[in-house]
Amino acid sequence: MEHDDREYTDILNDELKDIEPGDGLHGKVRDRIAGSVVRARRRNTALGVVAVAIVLTMVLSTVTPVFGRNGTLPQVIMAMAAERQAQKMTKTLGTATVQQTSAALLVPEATVQTVADSTLSETDSILALVIADRAGRPVGEVVALRSQGLGWGVIMAQLGISGHDISEAVGQAQAVAVARTTDKPAVSNRDGNKVVVNGEITAVFPVFPATLTVAGKTFAIVADTQLKYHGKAITPPEIFTKLLAGKLYATVQGTELADKSLRANLIIVQDVADSTQEDQEQPKASNEQQIRGRVVLVVPTPPTLPTLLRVQGFDHDIVLNTATKVEQVGAGKSTLADITVGQTVQVHVSLTGTTYTATQVHIEDKYVKPDTASDEDADQQGTQPASNEQQIRGRVVLVVPTPPTLPTLLRVQGFDHDIVLNTATKVEQVGAGKSTLADITVGQTVQVHVSLTGTTYTATQVHIEDKYVKPDESAAEDQQTDPSVKTWQGTIASTGVGAGVNPFSEQTIGLVVLAESGQPTFYWVLPTSVLQDASHHTLTLPALQTLQSTAVRKVTIQGRLLADGTVDIVKLTVTTVNTTTTPEPTNPGKGNGKH
């Protein structure tokens, strides 16, 4: 192999020995290189000239309107940037109405309408509005300049507006517009023409006529409108500024006017920054306390959203959220939906900033199973059970028994409306547990849960606080245990009614009973008086009043002799039966011996 290699090397070298580069090759190489160098220099020179020309043009264009009505180069560049910003704004606004555009750009609707009526394109309209607003000039002036064919850069320069101004204005408008289109309604409640809305602020129009939009409802801010933030007054422009920095929530109490527009009476602006950040900013702002009182307002919301609660005697609205624990006597763990107006509650609240949030709500009112029929009635009439149910307490001043088909009418002292009792009404009495409607009598102290449907108050539950006493035994017990109770017998001479006084009110009805000796005695019918006929059936007051007109009206009375010689009736029993003294048809004839 080695021999071969040498052989081949010799062969090649011998064969190529006359193959030598010519003398002129070096010159050609040098020429080639020199030519390349010259071309490179020329190219670099040309590029340099172009660069210098560009720089000179730029410099020249900054002072000379080389672009005619579009102005100098910087003005053209500024106009392009401004138009690009305006185009973005146009896309954001889409087909927004004049009102929406007005709200987004923070300019009066009339101004927007002026531009809308012009021949400007959408992008130009946005720019005209922004420039006019920033320059403090009438928009018509800007439109006129544009109509003359001037570029936006020239117009901006004439009005002293910078590109930064445009960018800032459009950015703010976009933030407002985007917030309006992306945020969702939170809480809204209506009671007559009163409207309470709680949710995120989606738009603020800070100058007259100022408006604020929460949960899709736009409220007019008038001179009487109270605006609060962290317990202090805040102005619409300040709200707007804060809104630019981040989301804000507000609770708005307003009134719906005749033209269906909404006027804000009270706006409570709340921070929506996360709790961590809020804690960092205000480390000492949070504390906890417990309050107790009657619920005067509940703003119901879907379960996932905060609910607003107002408790009598506590000056701040309380936010209820999904983390709020609810308990109710008789039901244990409950839900936010169980909180209703009129209930007495204990609320553990946590103060963060100016927002009171309930951590726990204890409902002291005993849980009552909802009445299905009543709920259905309420639903059919489109009412809200939470705001139409209440609990009243007082002395029974009237019970109107009706034939077995019912309803029965009940009147409670201190409550201005008659209450309908029906078969769905549940009755309980202390000492007897479950009772019936017939057990409700005048003079008892009762707690009544009523539900308002239309103008009719229907009792869902009646709790008789007077302890149940068996009538027969009670009289004896009274006699045995109370030596002041004595027994009289005689004939009813007349029944007396206090003039000008509710005839069914206590101590206004009396009986004049003639003893066998002919001595008349006046007996008071008390709310606690037990009235019975000869069959020990309950005797109603109207029936008792009719006794004076009957032929036979002997009675046995157990009662307490008063200092003035009159007697408070504990128990009255008709001892002589006559057909005319039988209970009236309206008497239910309960006669179960309880009274």
Place this chain on the structure above:
Amino acid sequence: MDDELRTVVTRVHSGEEAAFDELYHLTVRQLYRTLYTYLMTREDVEDVVQEAYLKLYQVRRKLDDTRSVPVYLRTIAINCARRKLRRSHPVTAPGEEDDASDTELVKGVVREALQQISPADRLVMGLFYGDQSSIQDICRMTGEKEGTVKSRLSRARERLREVIDHGT
């Protein structure tokens, strides 16, 4: 030679214009013959030489490894030569397996034998026997694998021997 070349390359690297001429004179003869083995025409070789030295000149300030400059120069030259062959023989050049090539008037049996060897095989033979380059350097310059280079070398040798011995 090597020391002289190293010194010259260093001067070229530092920007001395005259040193590039010296570099040319130190390397052009061997490069010329190698390229002639490949291209077999003086005109093509001169074109390639000019182009190769122009490219070397353009990168002269980047020549930091003095020992690799000859290999680098021949690599440039081979690539230029290949492009020239492609332009001359657009159909057959890519494979470079054609036995024939455009030649000037060939004189002698050896040159006739070389004419019958493919350019790629001739190139390898020229680099190996003419330049005394190693197989590794040939692989680096041609971009081919060692087995391929050896096969080309063997095939070229056989063909040359065959022509010389039998005259066919």
